Amino acid sequence: MDFGLDEAARKRCEAIDADVRAHWAGVRAVADPAAARANFRAAGRIGLTGLSLPAEVGGAGLGALDTALCLEAFGRACPDTGFAFAVAAHLLACAVPVRDFADDRVREQLLAGLASGELVAANAMTEDGAGSDVGALAVTARPTADGYLLDGEKSWASNAPIADLVVTYAATDPAAGFLGLSAFAVPTDLPGVVLGEPLPKMGLVGCPAGRVRFENCLVPAEYLLGGEGQGAAVFQHSMAWERACLFGIYLGTMARQLEECVEQARERRQFGRRIGEFQAVSHTLVGMRQRLEAARLLLLRACWLLDRGEEHVTEVALSKIAVSEAAVANSLDALQLFGGRGYLTGGAEEQLRDSLPSTLFSGTTQIQRELVARQLGL
Known part of the structure; x- marks a missing residue:
């Protein structure tokens, strides 16, 4: 097993990180459809709306693993998790089934617009x-x-x-x-x-x-x-891509969240000491890191199997469970660590609100456990 990124993947993720930070630095999440459309076009210019679409239509032609790595970079750099989710849902639950199941005329009609972000899909x-x-x-x-x-x-x-x-x-x-x-x-x-x-x-x-x-x-x-x-086969195919790749966004969000929490633990002082020197705080941060790393390994394995065309139902379901539950648990820890400041609008409280639906969409946590149970023959 080689856990290192090749040079192309590393540069691709670094470029996404830089471009996203340049465009969305300091942006607050707002429920504004007009802003969402403008953001889609910006994401298209960066290449995010076409990550797994063919190069001949303006996409990057990436497989599931590289798509997930790019979405992790997106989630880490973008302060608006809702918009990152919107792009991933557009790409994985909509553009991917068009890519793989539409006839040639429809592919020619739709894929270039989907890749560029000029067309938005639901x-x-x-x-x-x-x-x-x-x-x-x-x-x-x-x-x-x-x-x-x-x-x-x-x-x-x-x-x-x-x-x-x-x-x-x-x-x-x-x-x-x-x-x-x-x-x-x-x-x-x-x-x-x-x-x-x-x-x-x-x-x-x-x-x-x-x-x-x-x-x-x-x-x-x-x-x-x-x-x-x-339709059932199309849906299962699109959900495999969504469950395996979309949750890369939450890995990125958790990584950014952990950085913010570590900085808070180093700078915040109580009783004459940095709060990171208290074992209750430092061990909480270690638990957040452990959940993140374990969830990342499960997600990358699921994407690797998907790329290889091997059986992946159990691994994708386990990955979805691990990432979503880690996102909620880490957000609760972050809220506790920031205290009253974390309860103010934005920051930790927003991360918690954004993490909760991860246990619901793309099939609830309970449904994922049912899928694994069936694979066990239960």
């Missing part, structure tokens, strides 16, 4: 009655001579209020459950696509999220991803 799977139970989708796609008529509403889609494209899933054969789902890349300028207003959230405010409604929306057949009834 992933719409969740419904009011179907979250983890994706086999219970109520949105339907009825085949017609010209394509598919989509009807129904998605309850939660990151980037939806500013999306130019929605990757969504609908039942083409409702009686078949999970096996009757189909996936679509739906341009939001099609008649019958209604994007809701941004939903109020406790964290990740830099990523606008909203409802998506399809009102007798005719989607041309060319926008079908994979074949009819292949």
Whole structure:
């Protein structure tokens, strides 16, 4: 096992770190769709929106491992974790399935815009009655001579209020459950696509999220991803990439958070001593470092397996559990270490709010444990 980065990967991550700090230094997370669109274009110029897309469309052509390393650099340098999440969701849950399942005409139409950040994509799977139970989708796609008529509403889609494209899933054969789902890349300028207003959230405010409604929306057949009834396979593929790579952002956020906590422990004085000299504080910082390093190893192994085309369900699920739980635990420790200052708006309290949804999106922690249990034969 070689734990070192090759020269190209090291330079790539250093360049992302420098570019992101130059553009987002001191930026505060705000729930502003107009700002989010401008940020997407800036991220596109840095290359973040096309990390894993082919070079011929303006992407970097990276595999899962190198994509995760770049997203870690992004998360470490960007003070707005919500926006970093928005970019990763756009890339991994939307652009990747277009890359791997769209027909040539649609790939030619969409991938360059997705890579540049000029097109913003949203992933719409969740419904009011179907979250983890994706086999219970109520949105339907009825085949017609010209394509598919989509009807129904998605309850939660990151980037939806500013999306130019929605990757969504609908039942083409409702009686078949999970096996009757189909996936679509739906341009939001099609008649019958209604994007809701941004939903109020406790964290990740830099990523606008909203409802998506399809009102007798005719989607041309060319926008079908994979074949009819292949929606489950498309979704599992996109979730493997998202669960394996997106959480690199949280590794970066935790690394930045740890640096801030160590600086606080060195500078803050109580009872005539730096607080880092108290064992209760120093051991807390060691625990934060341990969680970060252990989670990073699990994530990189999951991405390595994904790149090799080997079985990765267990490793991706374990990685997702480890990173998300470490992010929450470290944020609670950071809040405690900063005390009253940490409770003020921004800083530790914001990191805690941004860490909490990591245990929910891309499949809850409980669902990840169920996946591992099945792999154990339970």
